[in-house]
Amino acid sequence: MPTVIEGDPATRIEAVSTLTEATPKELGFLANPRYEKQLGTTRAAAVIVDNDVEPPRPMTLLRTAQPYCAIREAVVMIHGFRRHPEWGIHPNATVSPGVKIGKNANIGPYVTVAEDVVIGDDVVLYPGCSIGQASRLGDKVTLHPNVVIYAESTLGSHVEIHAGTVIGEDGLGYAPDGEKWAKFPHVGRVIIEDHVEIGANCTIDRAMLGNTVIGRGGKLSNLIAIGHGVNIGANAMFVAQVGLAGSVTIGRNVKMGGQAGVIGHVTIGDNVNIGAKAGVAHDVDPKEYVLGQPAIKASDAWRVISMTQKLPHKLPELNQRVKALEAELAEIRDSIASSAVD
């Protein structure tokens, strides 16, 4: 990504920070025009900006077409990624006999690894994780504290799962038995493909039969519920508290806003964008952007919202206007009736 320096190219940078918090030894950035005013007051030694920003005073700038990507590169270069503690295989971990573990295992205290598990190279299991029987973890898997992997789950390589997330619990599958509910054994599994990252305290149901699949490269935030038998295509990006009911199929490159949900058995096409809090009750074609409850095309949803949620609130006003029309029409009717009498 081409980056052009304006100002002093010898500026020394020790850290990256926000415009409001940066010290004179730190690099700031402007990726959201909302914060442009902060250029006037920041103490940052230099600022990453896009090609159009005009700063209110002379300052050292790094100009680029994609400031968010540039700031990421700067953070990677200057700060790097998390450094994990080094436990080896901690004596306070419980690893069943016969478990296969690759090179450079880093397994913290109070981790339990059940029988017949196979673990790849360079895996980091933070304290309190529980790996169920016959699960498979690929290379470079990182599980943060208290992650639970139920039996027979498969995690690809470069998978990272944050604390408290649960993979492979039974879904809500019961057959009616009079007023009672008879449990459906969940003999299916979960497959998490390579390069997936999942946030904290999520829940990914195992399938009743077959597999629940989180496709390669997907990024899920926190407190997300994925139902049994869901299949998510590659590169998903889900904000916190999203919920997918059972047997939902999601295409590639799908984004879901916070607290959005999809009812069971629905199919979402590739490159779909689902707005925050949307409630999807029907299949969605590829590339659509949907909003609302039930969700509809965003362009239609905005027309409805402009009637209800935008000032002036046309919907209550409409009621008044129809009342006025009715009154006026009644008058006209009366006058026509009386003129007919004349």
Next chain:
Amino acid sequence: MPTVIEGDPATRIEAVSTLTEATPKELGFLANPRYEKQLGTTRAAAVIVDNDVEPPRPMTLLRTAQPYCAIREAVVMIHGFRRHPEWGIHPNATVSPGVKIGKNANIGPYVTVAEDVVIGDDVVLYPGCSIGQASRLGDKVTLHPNVVIYAESTLGSHVEIHAGTVIGEDGLGYAPDGEKWAKFPHVGRVIIEDHVEIGANCTIDRAMLGNTVIGRGGKLSNLIAIGHGVNIGANAMFVAQVGLAGSVTIGRNVKMGGQAGVIGHVTIGDNVNIGAKAGVAHDVDPKEYVLGQPAIKASDAWRVISMTQKLPHKLPELNQRVKALEAELAEIRDSIASSAVD
């Protein structure tokens, strides 16, 4: 449940699977008409169907009035339920002196059982569970990894709780003290009745006074929040991410869709069905089906939705129609005025 075999009664079945994934040694099923086309392409040795399905080609069928119940029975018969690891009382568990534990205890590593706890027969506590002081667990309770039971909670028999769920934390109870909040001690408790199953990473508040109760046979999915002093009748069926605020009373056989919520102190009658994402703000009579935010009778909600969320979008259109009426009426008014002048 009467099941009739059509085709080859000597067909051998080794496993149960979905229509798309079944091999020629597996039993498939069709319980949702959405998937009927898959009958044409499945490789399944035989398929469970209802009495009305007409397959597009000759195949071995098991016909029944309730295919979902039949497939469940087949899975139970062929695959059975989860087999737990066998830990006995693992040496890496910490059980306080004086705890009473029944027969066949199966307690994994890193489980903590506090003082004065009483545990029944055939209990399975997976790794990392924490059982608070003076709690009671009935027979055949299964707690998956990292379940937390706060002090003085009561779980009946045949209760199963999935990983990471927390039972008995304090609710959101504070008295105002100027701008600050003064905490209300939560001296009430939680009672989970027999045959309840709760999903992963749920939270069930203890009552401030009295009890929070999850009634017999209830089935709750994942990431569900139950507030302090809630009382849920028997056989509840709650989809993921449901939330009940404090002191809600729920009748028997109530179903709640995903991400639905109920505000505090509301009473929901028996056999009520609450739609996904509904926001219930008032009492609901028995047997009603409610939808929307705030939730209203589904039949009314659908009428509103047909004005807003269904094509053509009548609400924006209505605005145009009223504008047209106003213009036309203005013309008529003018013409009447001018004819009066004549």
Next chain:
Amino acid sequence: MPTVIEGDPATRIEAVSTLTEATPKELGFLANPRYEKQLGTTRAAAVIVDNDVEPPRPMTLLRTAQPYCAIREAVVMIHGFRRHPEWGIHPNATVSPGVKIGKNANIGPYVTVAEDVVIGDDVVLYPGCSIGQASRLGDKVTLHPNVVIYAESTLGSHVEIHAGTVIGEDGLGYAPDGEKWAKFPHVGRVIIEDHVEIGANCTIDRAMLGNTVIGRGGKLSNLIAIGHGVNIGANAMFVAQVGLAGSVTIGRNVKMGGQAGVIGHVTIGDNVNIGAKAGVAHDVDPKEYVLGQPAIKASDAWRVISMTQKLPHKLPELNQRVKALEAELAEIRDSIASSAVD
């Protein structure tokens, strides 16, 4: 708070309970007029009521202007707060060398404390907690079982966090890299100020840069998701399942109802009240009360709701009324046309 006794001042109280559950040795209370009928049937020895309540029969009353505060004081006086188990530093905890721990440490089994952590006096860490490297915990911090504190987090004094909550995980920060997502290292931190209480199974993201801050005295319920870089002012009161996207700024004394959410980069003023299930998409001025999705002023929202969700459902009816107007106007138009022909 002045409290006046009516009836027998020698009444002996052994416990506090609800009106329906109180025995003749217990104190009941009426803080919500919804339950006033229960005065007629309660067995309570005495009842806390406000100054206006007229009981249906003679009973011993404690009258006060603020019954909820009075009942809290009674519970504190009679029952007190939770008594924790006493572990000292349990031999089954793993505390790294060099960790600094204050007086009266009470650390349960299977707790992990990483390097360079500093812990104050009178701290209680329940079983299974994990305290990441270089974190700081103030005096009188209580962490319930399986709480996870990621590295470099800061908790003030008198902080209480319920079971399963995760503090300091990475947020959903990725830069696009073609169709893939390139992770943004989260080098920022979390600061939880004094006297904050957080419920069970919440998730508080660390900032990408800078800090995520939960202000002094805030009270958060369960299953709440706080995004990276959020800043919450003092005395927040959030009901369960609230979600704040990244970089949201919340003023002082803000209340949020259950399942409410705020999109990224929004600013909420002091003393704002956000209704249950509201979806806030724009800045909110101080002292406003907002509702709906997208959220608008409550007074406007109620006008819209009265058109859609209240009986009679004026919106579907409006459609009928406009149809009738259109038909009638067509008739008038025809009659004018025909009279013009005359």
